[in-house]
Amino acid sequence: MNVPFLSLKDVTALHGAEINEAVSRVVNSGWYLQGEENARFERNYANYIGTKHCIGCANGLDALIWIWRAYIELGVMQPGDEVILPANTYIATHLGITENGLIPVCVEPKEETLEIDEDKIEEILVKREEQRVKNGIENRIKAICIVHLYGRCAYTDKIGELCKKYDLKLVEDNAQAHGCVAQVRGKNGEVRTVRTGAIGDAAGHSFYPGKNLGALGDGGAVTTNDDELAACIRALANYGSQKKYVFQYTGRNSRLDEIQAAVLDVKLKYLDQDNKYRQQVATYYYDHISNPLITLPKRLDDANNVYHLFPILVKSEISHQSSVISNRDRLHDYLAENGVGTVIHYPIPPHMQECYANASWNHSSLQGGVGGRLSLPITERIHNSELSLPIGPTITMDEVAYVVKLINEFK
Numbered sequence: 411m412n413v414p415f416l417s418l419k420d421v422t423a424l425h426g427a428e429i430n431e432a433v434s435r436v437v438n439s440g441w442y443l444q445g446e447e448n449a450r451f452e453r454n455y456a457n458y459i460g461t462k463h464c465i466g467c468a469n470g471l472d473a474l475i476w477i478w479r480a481y482i483e484l485g486v487m488q489p490g491d492e493v494i495l496p497a498n499t500y501i502a503t504h505l506g507i508t509e510n511g512l513i514p515v516c517v518e519p520k521e522e523t524l525e526i527d528e529d530k531i532e533e534i535l536v537k538r539e540e541q542r543v544k545n546g547i548e549n550r551i552k553a554i555c556i557v558h559l560y561g562r563c564a565y566t567d568k569i570g571e572l573c574k575k576y577d578l579k580l581v582e583d584n585a586q587a588h589g590c591v592a593q594v595r596g597k598n599g600e601v602r603t604v605r606t607g608a609i610g611d612a613a614g615h616s617f618y619p620g621k622n623l624g625a626l627g628d629g630g631a632v633t634t635n636d637d638e639l640a641a642c643i644r645a646l647a648n649y650g651s652q653k654k655y656v657f658q659y660t661g662r663n664s665r666l667d668e669i670q671a672a673v674l675d676v677k678l679k680y681l682d683q684d685n686k687y688r689q690q691v692a693t694y695y696y697d698h699i700s701n702p703l704i705t706l707p708k709r710l711d712d713a714n715n716v717y718h719l720f721p722i723l724v725k726s727e728i729s730h731q732s733s734v735i736s737n738r739d740r741l742h743d744y745l746a747e748n749g750v751g752t753v754i755h756y757p758i759p760p761h762m763q764e765c766y767a768n769a770s771w772n773h774s775s776l777q778g779g780v781g782g783r784l785s786l787p788i789t790e791r792i793h794n795s796e797l798s799l800p801i802g803p804t805i806t807m808d809e810v811a812y813v814v815k816l817i818n819e820f821k
């Protein structure tokens with residue numbers, strides 16, 4: 411049996427007639443940018459997420475870049491300010507920050523959830539506060555960026571409370587979690603169900619084709635309830651212009667085109683249904699995978715996980731010659747030999763990437779990592795043992811059962 415990691419052709423075919431109709435409509439309209447399709451999708455997506463504004467842009471990385479840049483333009487932050495973010499993420503989360511001259515403060519994940527560890531965030535904030543009070547060192551941490559990685563909700567009430575206590579912006583990287591929800595506790599103890607992307611002050615979304623809500627090319631968006639921030643981002647993504655031929659900022663051309671907006675608007679209608687199917691696949695994986703070499707991340711309530719990916723962790727072993735045997739790599743090859751596609755998310759963590767080898771934030775005499783870099787052992791362990799299994803709206807339950815059978819037979 412052949413089980414691709416994700417067949418984008420099949421995903422598109424699932425709603426093929428409507429998608430083709432939407433594309434033809436735009437092709438034949440003669441209007442390809444900043445038109446009705448964008449306006450409609452932005453309205454519908456803002457409505458779906460539960461925010462006042464949605465601003466379409468070129469891709470998910472730009473969405474993050476624009477959020478940080480807008481905070482700088484509005485005087486809320488300055489280059490050199492710091493942002494707490496998860497060490498375990500796709501590098502785009504870091505790039506959005508460093509592109510703007512802001513400094514990442516990498517925080518390890520909780521081993522069982524793989525998401526940013528709220529207690530470690532608190533430790534850093536408490537330490538900074540002590541340094542400020544005792545030694546007069548300015549605390550330049552201005553924001554926490556959480557990433558709902560793999561489709562798992564990363565928000566906790568403690569993170570919300572820390573943002574309030576230390577007057578920090580909360581930015582969500584929702585590139586992997588369209589449709590996910592969080593239970594958010596309010597001031598009086600009441601609990602509200604809020605979609606990821608509407609929890610914090612602003613959120614970046616990616617519509618890269620393989621995402622739960624994917625375009626037929628690149629696409630992204632920012633959602634926020636902040637009028638000023640929204641207006642600034644809309645201008646930044648349109649050369650810095652709020653009025654034709656008048657430029658308030660040095661922006662870029664970073665717009666969502668009409669074809670992508672039309673396609674996304676079709677797929678948005680089916681997002682919940684597609685996510686439900688992903689949850690059904692995940693349930694089968696959780697209930698049937700049984701192999702002592704494999705650990706599954708803590709199972710969340712279905713509402714809190716839209717299973718963009720299904721990560722498993724595969725234990726490595728030490729051979730008789732004292733070298734490390736990567737069972738993850740062996741499993742990847744064994745599944746490939748049996749026709750099953752898997753992908754590692756991600757093989758090298760951002761702080762170990764060449765582009766950040768000389769970054770000031772990545773060097774700490776106290777931390778003693780490889781080559782003087784930060785040492786982030788939990789993140790590094792995850793990147794050495796993670797493997798993502800096939801999951802998506804088009805994989806069949808027979809295929810899922812085949813993948814599980816192979817995994818359970820793996821030695």
Ligand SMILES: Cc1ncc(COP(=O)(O)O)c(C=O)c1O
Nearest residue numbers: 469470471500502585616617618
């Ligand atoms: C966590 C995360 N953030 C940001 C991005 C960037 O999105 P894009 O590929 O649309 O630029 C991605 C995606 O690929 C991602 O996975």
